[in-house]
Amino acid sequence: MMTDLHAQIRRIGAQAPIELPRHNPAESHFIIANDDELLAICQWMREQAYYFCTMVVSDERLLEDDSFKIYYTFSSPQSRLIILEYPFNQQHPRSYVSIREIFPAVESLEQEAWDLFGLQPHNQPLIAENGFILHKPFPHNLYPLRRTRRQSRLEDRIAKTAVNPAPAPGTLPEGMMILPVGPIHAGVIEAGHFSFHVAGEIIEDLSIQLGYKHKGIEKLFETKFTLATGWELAEKVSGDASFAHSLAYCRAVEALAGVNAPPSAEIWRTLLLELERVYNHIADVGAMLHDISFDVAASEIAVLRETAVRLNQRLTQHRLLRGINRPGGVILPHRPNLADIRQTLDQITPRFFELSRFVMELSYCRERTIATGVLTLDEARAIGATGLAARASGWRTHDFRLRHPHGFYVSPSIQTIIQETITPDGGNPQRNIPLYTSSLNGDVFSRLILRVAEVETSRQIIFEALDALADSDAAAPTWQPIQQEIQNAPNHEFGLGFTESWRGEIFYWVMKGPNNTIFRCKVRDPSVFNWPALRLAVIRKKVDSRSNHHWENILADFPLINKSFNLSYAGHDL
Amino acid sequence: MNVFSIVWKNFKQWLSVDKPPQSNAAPPRSLYLRHLDCGSCNGCELELNALSNPLYDSVQYGIQFESSPRHADALVMTGPYTRNLDEAARLTLAAMPAPIIITIGDCARDGHIFQDTYAIMERPSEIQSAIQQHIPGCPPTPGQILAALQKFKTE
Ligand code: SF4
Numbered sequence: 001m002m003t004d005l006h007a008q009i010r011r012i013g014a015q016a017p018i019e020l021p022r023h024n025p026a027e028s029h030f031i032i033a034n035d036d037e038l039l040a041i042c043q044w045m046r047e048q049a050y051y052f053c054t055m056v057v058s059d060e061r062l063l064e065d066d067s068f069k070i071y072y073t074f075s076s077p078q079s080r081l082i083i084l085e086y087p088f089n090q091q092h093p094r095s096y097v098s099i100r101e102i103f104p105a106v107e108s109l110e111q112e113a114w115d116l117f118g119l120q121p122h123n124q125p126l127i128a129e130n131g132f133i134l135h136k137p138f139p140h141n142l143y144p145l146r147r148t149r150r151q152s153r154l155e156d157r158i159a160k161t162a163v164n165p166a167p168a169p170g171t172l173p174e175g176m177m178i179l180p181v182g183p184i185h186a187g188v189i190e191a192g193h194f195s196f197h198v199a200g201e202i203i204e205d206l207s208i209q210l211g212y213k214h215k216g217i218e219k220l221f222e223t224k225f226t227l228a229t230g231w232e233l234a235e236k237v238s239g240d241a242s243f244a245h246s247l248a249y250c251r252a253v254e255a256l257a258g259v260n261a262p263p264s265a266e267i268w269r270t271l272l273l274e275l276e277r278v279y280n281h282i283a284d285v286g287a288m289l290h291d292i293s294f295d296v297a298a299s300e301i302a303v304l305r306e307t308a309v310r311l312n313q314r315l316t317q318h319r320l321l322r323g324i325n326r327p328g329g330v331i332l333p334h335r336p337n338l339a340d341i342r343q344t345l346d347q348i349t350p351r352f353f354e355l356s357r358f359v360m361e362l363s364y365c366r367e368r369t370i371a372t373g374v375l376t377l378d379e380a381r382a383i384g385a386t387g388l389a390a391r392a393s394g395w396r397t398h399d400f401r402l403r404h405p406h407g408f409y410v411s412p413s414i415q416t417i418i419q420e421t422i423t424p425d426g427g428n429p430q431r432n433i434p435l436y437t438s439s440l441n442g443d444v445f446s447r448l449i450l451r452v453a454e455v456e457t458s459r460q461i462i463f464e465a466l467d468a469l470a471d472s473d474a475a476a477p478t479w480q481p482i483q484q485e486i487q488n489a490p491n492h493e494f495g496l497g498f499t500e501s502w503r504g505e506i507f508y509w510v511m512k513g514p515n516n517t518i519f520r521c522k523v524r525d526p527s528v529f530n531w532p533a534l535r536l537a538v539i540r541k542k543v544d545s546r547s548n549h550h551w552e553n554i555l556a557d558f559p560l561i562n563k564s565f566n567l568s569y570a571g572h573d574l
Numbered sequence: 575m576n577v578f579s580i581v582w583k584n585f586k587q588w589l590s591v592d593k594p595p596q597s598n599a600a601p602p603r604s605l606y607l608r609h610l611d612c613g614s615c616n617g618c619e620l621e622l623n624a625l626s627n628p629l630y631d632s633v634q635y636g637i638q639f640e641s642s643p644r645h646a647d648a649l650v651m652t653g654p655y656t657r658n659l660d661e662a663a664r665l666t667l668a669a670m671p672a673p674i675i676i677t678i679g680d681c682a683r684d685g686h687i688f689q690d691t692y693a694i695m696e697r698p699s700e701i702q703s704a705i706q707q708h709i710p711g712c713p714p715t716p717g718q719i720l721a722a723l724q725k726f727k728t729e
Contacts, residue, residue, distance in 0.1 A: 214656060
């Protein structure tokens, strides 16, 4: 298919980049010949509003190409995924050309590549110390994800080495002080370190140090799991998005093997993914109300959340929806009771909307949340923020259920339902809640109301899925073994899997090794892109370049802003 | 009878009520906890958080989470113990009045699915020796956690 993209890439490339065939007609895979070509193509993509999805470093020095490679993935506005394969040039085997100037979202992944692979960009300042993912206890040049590093030898090296020197503290402007918080926090939360630069109460700047929870998951995929069993690890990457993670993983393996899950499996996947969204959004709304000290409503919402989680338990025998997804479909422990799903949602959602509506109109809720923690649309686009946070900043169509519909989401009725959430007010008289979605401007309030709106969207999608299940043949299989297809796929073939979790899109990039092992599995949780977005939402900044007005947040706003994003530490640190 | 004597009478009553009941029922005690994440997947945290919703309401049994290890009777530890958190974990334990740890979830027993990676380490002896109770599950349900904590509290 000769598209604009192909023509353009031909024009930019000095020697017409080689295009490789893909199973999936919606994917295009090009091999990039040199640095200039990569930058030129990226620049063009940026202008065409492409979205940067992920950067995967892969150590292929022992394969025929004999080099490290980077695979960049982009999502085009025309629902295509573009993969640019960029082999390192032989003269600079350890450094690559960075696209950070064009797509700033790549920065965290580049820092990660330095810690885990020892690769540096050559057109950016050198990353001096490791410390983004691997902190002091790890020796300098461990680079654990290189294929030449064996798990057991890594441990020996760590045991033998001394501790790295701590980085020297930077200098502070006059009148400012640093307030360090973490990594262990005063509540039941995950571990991460925040340094607030404050002048009085106002947060001037914030630096976020993560990596504390680094468990070496990507190495573990290579050493302990096969393509058929990797889902077990995928669902433990981030517990609150267990189903979405295992789904993205299974899709990647299915893409690699060139098969699709049976249609009824896709309906179940949609249904359970939306149930995961429902219980998490409800929990977050409750937690935000707790943070504005409205505990009466927060407690009641906590009960609704528990009711949803118990529904998960009844359906799948696991409260966090684990153990269901497999490459090739879903395996349900028993035939679920469809009426139960409908009844439980009918019990939860009206009360939830009633409470949310009540709270949204309370003056002290509005006072705390409106114009607090603003992430502007320009910022969200520039840094490549994702998921609900990006939509709440006004980037309404940034939803992979719309950008790249897959599985049951392609059905037109579901597309309409999702469209309605993002259509400013009054789109659908059937909707149970009045929403001020016309003013999604990136503050805490926008994220709060959008969560409420998305619960309603999910409810409608689930009901749609229930209807489809009722119409379909109950005896139809929801899983088919795909061992043979995996076996037949050529070695070092890769598959891309993604799904729109409640936090944003999750990407899995899985490459097959010999004997159905995993050669490389890159996990990209939405939190990776949204942690920098959180920082931007918190720090003091000008409202726009002309005025002298500033968005400001005080320290006490931070917990609320943090909750409104609710990012995963585990998914970031891997 | 003047006001003073009424107060005094009530006070005497109150004193007598405070005597521990002469039965087999466990004495009412409280258990203040501090959460310590050592690299969990955050599934265990979800269930710990669920303890404070009105359906489990652990506070009615005197079980609640504190914001400083200084105030806590026990640390509740989740996760397989990552190298990057080693220092913070030992500092947290050192800040406790008495070193008592309850481990939650299969990860905190032996690393579970995350065993044998370069980023997970064996727990240092001071942490290991402080562990007094383990609550298994991936994650354990709030009901299981609550039952185990109540039992721990009375022992
Ligand atoms: S025990 Fe299970 S739920 Fe708990 S942290 Fe480990 S993997 Fe997550």
